[in-house]
Amino acid sequence: MDILIYGTINSVTLALYAIGFAMVYGVSRLPNFAHGALYVVSGFITWSFLNSLGLNYLLSIILALIATAIIGALIYQFVLIRVRGMEISEIIASYAIGLAILEGFRWGGFKGLTYTLPAFIEGSVEIAGVSVDYQRLLVVGIGAAVVGLLWLFTRYTRIGLAMRGMAQDERAALMLGIDSDLIAVVAMGFGSMLAGLAAVLLLPLGNIVVEAGYNILILAIAVCIVGGLGSWMGAVLAAFLIGFAQILTVVYLGAHYQMVVALLAIILTLILRPSGLFGQQKELEERV
Amino acid sequence: MLEATGLMVFYENMLALNNISIRCGVNQIIGVFGANSAGKSTLMYTLSGIMQDIQKKEAMAGGERITLMGEVRYMGEDISGLKPSQRARKGIVLCPERRRIFNESSVLENLKIGGYLASSSEARNTLEYVFKIFPPLARLKKRIGGFLSGGEQQMLAIGRALMAQPKILLLDEPLMGLSPLMQAELILATKGICEEMKLSVIITEQYARPVLPIVDYAYILENGSAVMEGSKQELMDNPDVRSAYFGIEESYE
Numbered sequence: 001m002d003i004l005i006y007g008t009i010n011s012v013t014l015a016l017y018a019i020g021f022a023m024v025y026g027v028s029r030l031p032n033f034a035h036g037a038l039y040v041v042s043g044f045i046t047w048s049f050l051n052s053l054g055l056n057y058l059l060s061i062i063l064a065l066i067a068t069a070i071i072g073a074l075i076y077q078f079v080l081i082r083v084r085g086m087e088i089s090e091i092i093a094s095y096a097i098g099l100a101i102l103e104g105f106r107w108g109g110f111k112g113l114t115y116t117l118p119a120f121i122e123g124s125v126e127i128a129g130v131s132v133d134y135q136r137l138l139v140v141g142i143g144a145a146v147v148g149l150l151w152l153f154t155r156y157t158r159i160g161l162a163m164r165g166m167a168q169d170e171r172a173a174l175m176l177g178i179d180s181d182l183i184a185v186v187a188m189g190f191g192s193m194l195a196g197l198a199a200v201l202l203l204p205l206g207n208i209v210v211e212a213g214y215n216i217l218i219l220a221i222a223v224c225i226v227g228g229l230g231s232w233m234g235a236v237l238a239a240f241l242i243g244f245a246q247i248l249t250v251v252y253l254g255a256h257y258q259m260v261v262a263l264l265a266i267i268l269t270l271i272l273r274p275s276g277l278f279g280q281q282k283e284l285e286e287r288v
Numbered sequence: 289m290l291e292a293t294g295l296m297v298f299y300e301n302m303l304a305l306n307n308i309s310i311r312c313g314v315n316q317i318i319g320v321f322g323a324n325s326a327g328k329s330t331l332m333y334t335l336s337g338i339m340q341d342i343q344k345k346e347a348m349a350g351g352e353r354i355t356l357m358g359e360v361r362y363m364g365e366d367i368s369g370l371k372p373s374q375r376a377r378k379g380i381v382l383c384p385e386r387r388r389i390f391n392e393s394s395v396l397e398n399l400k401i402g403g404y405l406a407s408s409s410e411a412r413n414t415l416e417y418v419f420k421i422f423p424p425l426a427r428l429k430k431r432i433g434g435f436l437s438g439g440e441q442q443m444l445a446i447g448r449a450l451m452a453q454p455k456i457l458l459l460d461e462p463l464m465g466l467s468p469l470m471q472a473e474l475i476l477a478t479k480g481i482c483e484e485m486k487l488s489v490i491i492t493e494q495y496a497r498p499v500l501p502i503v504d505y506a507y508i509l510e511n512g513s514a515v516m517e518g519s520k521q522e523l524m525d526n527p528d529v530r531s532a533y534f535g536i537e538e539s540y541e
Contacts, residue, residue: 155397177381
């Protein structure tokens with residue numbers, strides 16, 4: 001029973017890590033390697049608003065999410081837009097930005113155990129004999145809501161539909177008057193905000209540390225590769241696969257093997273099914 | 289309405305369009321005919337601004353060097369420097385070669401994505417109109433775009449372009465790969481759309497015969513150059529055109 005409950009929590013956590021990355025990649029084919037850095041940035045901004053400026057917790061979170069979205073959009077608008085379409089340069093540029101941000105934080109002295117965010121609601125509840133704290137329940141609830149809202153957003157709003165169009169065929173979208181640069185900025189802002197949302201939900205469970213940025217990036221990439229790059233629903237499914245695999249590993253093999261699972265999943269996927277569970281080999285389009 | 293003068297396009301050193309000038313009046317149907325690699329699609333891309341986008345991206349990635357020259361005027365205004373999305377907003381919408389529908393989206397979603405520029409009432413009216421002129425689309429609303437037949441996909445591509453509220457519709461080889469029956473149906477529909485929605489249409493095709501009856505004026509491209517132009521009747525009467533583009537051999541008795 002605890003495998004089921006902790007597996008679900010872990011899976012939703014992974015889905016939250018990955019969904020912003022999957023979204024940015026899906027819409028503009030941009031592997032945003034600064035994703036982990038944006039996660040940490042969001043945590044620190046929330047912490048600063050909360051402790052240095054003494055704002056209300058909810059207000060700090062909302063402001064931090066907006067700030068993260070703006071930072072993401074600025075990164076795109078001023079750096080990544082210049083290397084659009086060149087995969088290697090995109091990776092190098094975005095990873096360099098992420099590195100600069102994370103190591104900048106370390107240099108600036110943001111490390112150690114002093115930086116924590118409080119839980120939204122303290123306390124825990126017992127489900128089928130397993131004790132689960134409210135924060136983790138909230139993670140599952142909000143995680144599910146985010147996935148659902150994102151699904152609705154991409155199917156029933158103008159911007160969301162434009163994103164879907166651009167994800168499938170950017171040039172065809174251009175012909176219909178969809179400004180691909182604008183949509184890419186919006187997607188990047190949204191993706192960053194989702195990284196921030198994951199941060200404010202999950203950081204209360206631990207400390208805000210710079211290393212989290214790297215771990216989350218690896219986990220997000222693992223989930224996206226297994227699910228198929230560019231497929232959001234694939235990413236969600238892969239999050240559950242890897243999430244449960246991790247918990248099973250912890251229970252039967254030991255906690256220190258946990259990180260191996262995600263990396264092994266990347267390797268296995270690339271060997272057995274390089275396009276991932278739901279990805280498409282875009283190169284194999286109709287041949288005439 | 290749309291007037292292009294002296295269009296030249298080079299891919300590296302290869303000349304793809306050589307000093308092409310074409311014009312399209314209000315509510316006219318203009319035909320552009322030519323064989324493969326005559327420059328039809330390049331012309332359409334240049335008119336809709338996609339070529340500028342390709343040029344920009346190639347330059348950024350250090351790929352092919354594309355050189356563009358010439359001027360495109362729309363309603364008297366020089367639009368040569370505008371992005372494709374800005375041109376679409378002005379009403380120049382391209383329905384591309386090979387259709388390029390969104391394969392993973394349903395028919396309805398394809399049309400909704402096409403309605404990005406439309407207000408919600410415009411989108412509703414156009415959707416109704418598209419379903420009226422192309423009844424198969426209404427029946428296949430939920431079908432995923434990639435699973436449609438070629439003819440249905442072409443209907444969808446045209447419908448999607450109409451959703452963007454065009455004033456001038458660029459149809460790039462809409463008849464490619466379709467059965468003669470479907471070709472006739474689509475040409476009839478195009479004529480109807482032009483009249484009912486008060487559109488201008490520029491239509492390219494390799495084979496002129498099915499299209500010529502509805503065009504007001506036509507150009508013939510060969511290796512990037514316009515070798516001939518004229519009204520429907522002038523082209524029909526020209527013996528070279530008859531043999532090359534209609535498959536009608538003159539008999540020498």
